Amino acid sequence: DESNVCITMSGTNGLLDVFLALVQPGDNVLLPEPYFPLYPPDVVICGGEPNLYPCAFENGFVPTIEDLQSRVDENTVAILYNFPSNPTGGNVDKSQRDELVTFAKEHDLWIISDEVYDRIVYDGPHVSFLGAGYDKVIMVQSFSKTFAMTGWRIGYLLSPDAQAMLQLTKMQYYVTACSNDAMQHAVLEALMNAADYPEEMCLEFKARRDLICERLNAMPGVSCHVPTGAFYVFPQVDVPGMDSEGIAMALLEGGVLCSPGTAFGELGEGHLRFAYTTSREDIDKGMDRVEAVLAELRGD
Numbered sequence: 517d518e519s520n521v522c523i524t525m526s527g528t529n530g531l532l533d534v535f536l537a538l539v540q541p542g543d544n545v546l547l548p549e550p551y552f553p554l555y556p557p558d559v560v561i562c563g564g565e566p567n568l569y570p571c572a573f574e575n576g577f578v579p580t581i582e583d584l585q586s587r588v589d590e591n592t593v594a595i596l597y598n599f600p601s602n603p604t605g606g607n608v609d610k611s612q613r614d615e616l617v618t619f620a621k622e623h624d625l626w627i628i629s630d631e632v633y634d635r636i637v638y639d640g641p642h643v644s645f646l647g648a649g650y651d652k653v654i655m656v657q658s659f660s661k662t663f664a665m666t667g668w669r670i671g672y673l674l675s676p677d678a679q680a681m682l683q684l685t686k687m688q689y690y691v692t693a694c695s696n697d698a699m700q701h702a703v704l705e706a707l708m709n710a711a712d713y714p715e716e717m718c719l720e721f722k723a724r725r726d727l728i729c730e731r732l733n734a735m736p737g738v739s740c741h742v743p744t745g746a747f748y749v750f751p752q753v754d755v756p757g758m759d760s761e762g763i764a765m766a767l768l769e770g771g772v773l774c775s776p777g778t779a780f781g782e783l784g785e786g787h788l789r790f791a792y793t794t795s796r797e798d799i800d801k802g803m804d805r806v807e808a809v810l811a812e813l814r815g816d
Contacts, residue, residue, distance in 0.1 A: 519678065519681060520674055520675060520676060520678075520681055521672055521673070521674055521681075522672060522673040522681060522684045522685050522688055523670070523671075523672050523688075523695045523700065524670075524671045524672055524673060524688055524692075524695060525669050525670065525671070525692050525695050525696060526658060526660065526669040526670060526671045527630070527632045527656050527657060527658030527660065527671040528554055528658075528671075529669070529671065529688075529691065529692060530656045530657070530658075530671050530672065530673045530688075531554065531555070531558055531628075531630070531656055532558050532561070532687075532691060533673065533684050533687040533688050533691060534628050534654050534656065534673065534684065534687075535558045535559055535561070535562045535564070536562055536687045536690075536691070537680070537683040537684050537686075537687050538593055538594050538626055538628075539559060539562040539563065539564035539593060539594070540562075540563065540564070540593075541563035541564070542563070542564075542565075542591060543563075543564045543565070543591055543592070543593045544559075544564055544565040544566070544567040544589070544591050544592050544593070545559045545564055545565075545566065545567060545592070545593065545594045545595070545596060545628075546567045546568075546569050546584065546587060546588065546592060546594070546595035546596065546625070547559070547566050547567065547568055547569070547596050548568075548569060548571045548579065548596065548597070548598055548601070549568040549569065549570055549571065549780075549781040549782070549783045549784075550571065550577075550601075550603050550604055550750070550777065550780035550781045550783055550784045550787070551568070551598075551780055551781050552598060552602050552603070552630070552780070553779065553780065555596060556568075564593075565591075567587055567588075567589075567592060568587075568781065569583050569584055569587050570583055570783055571601070571604065571606060571783075572783070573739075573741060573750075573752060573787070576606055576741060577601055577604035577605070577606025577741065577750070578606055578607075578608055578612055579616070581615055581616075581619055584616075584619050585619070588623050588625070592623065592625060593625065593626060594625055594626035594627070594628055595616075595619075595620055595625050595626075595627060595628070596627075596628040596629075596630065597616060597627060597628070597629050597630070597645060598629075598630040599613075599629075599631070599643075599745065600633040600634070600636065600637060600642075600743070600744070600745020600746040601633075601745070601746060602632075602633065602746055602748060603748050603750050603775070603777075603779075603780045603784070603789040604741070604743065604748065604750040605725075605741070605743020605744070605745060605746045605747075605748045605749060605750060606741075606743065606744075606745075607637065607643075607743070607744040607745040607746075608643055609640070609643060610643050613643045613645060613648060614648065616645075617645065617648045617649065617650050620650065620652070621650055624652075625652070626652045626653075626654065626680075627645055627650065627652060627653045627654070628654050628656065629644070629645035629646070629653060629654070629655045629656065630656045631644060631645070631655055631656065631657060632656065632657060632658040632660065632661050632662075632671075633661055633745050633746040633747075634657075634662075635661070635662045635714040635715075635718065636661060636714070636717075636718050636721055636745055636746055636747060637718070637744065637745045638718070638721075638722045638725065638743075638744050638745065639744050640744070642745070646674060646676070651675075651676045651677050652677060652680075653675060653676065653677075654673060654674070654675045654677075654680060654684070655673065655674040655675065656671070656673060657671055657672050657673070657674065658670070658671035658672075659671065659703050659706070661746075661747075662714050663703070663706045663710065663713060663714070664717070665702070665703070665706070668699050668702060668703075669696065669699065670695065670696065670699040670700065670702075670703055673688075721747050721792065723796060724747070724792040724794075724796055724799055725742070725743060725747070725749070725792060727792075727796055727799055727800065728740075728749055728790065728792045728799050728803065729742045729743075729749060731799075731800070731803035731806075731807075732749065732751050732790075732803070732806075735806070735807050735810060736810075736811075736814070736816075737753065737754040737755060737810065737814065738751050738752065738753050738754075738810070739751060739752045740752075747791055747792050747793050748789055748790065748791050748792070749789070749790050749792065750777065750784075750787050750788070750789050751787065751788060751790075752786050752787055753786070753787065753788050753810070754786065755810065755813045755814055756814070758813065759776075759778070759785060759786075760776040760777045760778055760784065760785055760786060760787060760788060761776040761778060763776070763788060763810075763813070764776040764788055766809055766813055767788075767805070767806060767809050769809075770805050770806075770808065770809035771802075771805050772802050772805045772806055772809070774788045774789060774790045775788065775789040776788060776789075777789065790802075
């Protein structure tokens with residue numbers, strides 16, 4: 517139903533709309549860590565407090581219910597889930613999704629579900645937080661990843677809750693008045709005439725994922741979780757005496773651009789984020805350089 521949809525000027529615009537609609541001064545929002553860097557500032561802009569919960573490497577970058585229970589309090593109004601995840605590539609199966617929904621129900625929390633990578637999922641279908649038997653869900657979506665339209669700035673919000681959609685539509689009007697008409701026509705063209713593109717691109721991303729994970733896991737001091745969604749890897753990289761920012765800078769000097777894990781929160785220390793959004797040939801070349809730089813840093 518079109519009344520359950522709000523068109524936005526990108527997924528990030530939609531996120532701000534959601535926080536503006538839900539968060540009052542003194543409220544807190546449960547946010548994943550490592551996190552997409554805009555999550556905490558958006559909550560702060562709305563007068564709220566980021567309440568970070570860990571998504572640890574050892575658990576496939578999926579939170580435990582125990583960690584969530586230890587952080588929720590009387591001021592918590594919402595929890596944000598991001599699956600598949602940027603920066604980790606972590607994802608949930610149906611049973612994990614159901615546990616996370618049950619937690620939100622028990623505490624009467626809004627679920628903000630950032631699912632912008634829902635069409636880039638490997639080794640099984642995407643599991644959405646919509647349609648999971650709970651109406652207090654707002655999905656944040658974007659066409660940036662689905663159709664490689666990152667600079668075009670067009671997205672949307674979905675919720676089965678009519679009152680929530682009314683408030684979100686108001687916030688969208690207050691923030692940007694309206695969404696770009698030309699970009700909406702461009703998206704319509706993609707939906708009508710390039711519907712197979714996301715599936716075809718996902719197959720290529722899977723091949724790239726397999727390659728970069730194989731290369732990284734063969735390197736001494738590197739341990740890479742194999743992501744089941746998005747197009748990032750977030751390996752643990754150990755070089756004695758160096759933090760993730762120092763390693764990232766050394767790799768940049770060696771001709772490889774990556775992000776230090778701390779760009780995504782303190783729990784990112786010891787990790788690097790690589791995006792496999794280039795050809796397999798270039799991934800191989802890049803991994804050759806990574807291997808050489810790490811060997812030099814370790815004094816091999």
